[in-house]
Amino acid sequence: MIEARDLHKHFGPIKALQGVTVEILEGLTLILGPNGGGKSTFMKVSLGLYKPTKGTVKLLGKNPWKHPDVRKGIGVAFDPGRFPKLTTGREWLEFIARARGADRSDVEKAARLFGIEDALDRRIEGYSSGMLKRLSLAQAFVGGPDVIFLDEPLANVDFESVAEIVRVICKWKGKGRSFVIISHIWEPFEGLADYGVVISGGKVYLKGEFREIADDVAEMFRPLGIKNGSPG
Ligand SMILES: Nc1ncnc2c1ncn2[C@@H]1O[C@H](COP(=O)(O)OP(=O)(O)OP(=O)(O)O)[C@@H](O)[C@H]1O
Numbered sequence: 001m002i003e004a005r006d007l008h009k010h011f012g013p014i015k016a017l018q019g020v021t022v023e024i025l026e027g028l029t030l031i032l033g034p035n036g037g038g039k040s041t042f043m044k045v046s047l048g049l050y051k052p053t054k055g056t057v058k059l060l061g062k063n064p065w066k067h068p069d070v071r072k073g074i075g076v077a078f079d080p081g082r083f084p085k086l087t088t089g090r091e092w093l094e095f096i097a098r099a100r101g102a103d104r105s106d107v108e109k110a111a112r113l114f115g116i117e118d119a120l121d122r123r124i125e126g127y128s129s130g131m132l133k134r135l136s137l138a139q140a141f142v143g144g145p146d147v148i149f150l151d152e153p154l155a156n157v158d159f160e161s162v163a164e165i166v167r168v169i170c171k172w173k174g175k176g177r178s179f180v181i182i183s184h185i186w187e188p189f190e191g192l193a194d195y196g197v198v199i200s201g202g203k204v205y206l207k208g209e210f211r212e213i214a215d216d217v218a219e220m221f222r223p224l225g226i227k228n229g230s231p232g
């Protein structure tokens with residue numbers, strides 16, 4: 001789905017990506033790594049929202065910067081999500097549905113998936129953090145795209161909602177949808193992830209089939225010096 005070769009992205013003096021070469025296949029890929037490591041930048045360059053400073057990227061076989069239409073079949077939830085605050089959730093999701101060539105009735109369906117159907121007619125400016133996250137997830141799923149990118153889908157949601165969201169992703173994956181998920185909260189995805197990529201300091205630090213890198217990932221996330229629940 002994504003083929004990146006020696007991808008660099010600089011923002012003035014900041015080198016957000018410094019030579020990322022990676023292939024992301026169909027299935028569920030989990031992208032992990034420290035804050036500021038370049039994960040969201042990699043996602044935005046892959047979607048053609050940022051132009052690479054150097055290197056190339058193909059999304060579904062096309063250069064996404066030159067062929068933005070390739071995004072039409074892809075659902076995206078950004079983190080933080082950005083919305084026009086004075087519109088209602090329904091107006092926003094209908095706008096996304098139109099852009100994706102989906103039906104208005106898909107809006108209710110997507111809202112129900114993430115439990116915000118009752119808030120749809122309220123202005124987005126009154127949404128809580130958790131509701132904003134649910135709205136951005138509904139935005140990614142509206143119209144049933146085949147490929148879905150989620151940046152931090154579990155941020156700002158309570159325990160029960162984590163399970164709900166993972167269940168939805170699991171169900172859609174079972175229907176043959178592919179996912180690229182960036183998440184600091186990775187454990188709930190452990191059993192679902194086919195592949196993993198760790199991006200740190202603008203570089204790929206680790207990549208492979210998830211079950212092969214799972215131990216290294218667990219080690220990376222272990223608080224310093226703490227093993228089996230007690231300080232080592
Ligand atoms: N639009 C931008 N303008 C300037 N600098 C940016 C921009 N976007 C990202 N950066 C910088 O690029 C680096 C990588 O940021 P990025 O958002 O990709 O990290 P991340 O891995 O997603 O981090 P986090 O886990 O905190 O979300 C950071 O130093 C960040 O400040």
Ligand SMILES: [Mg+2]
Nearest residue numbers: 039040041079
């Ligand atoms: Mg990020």
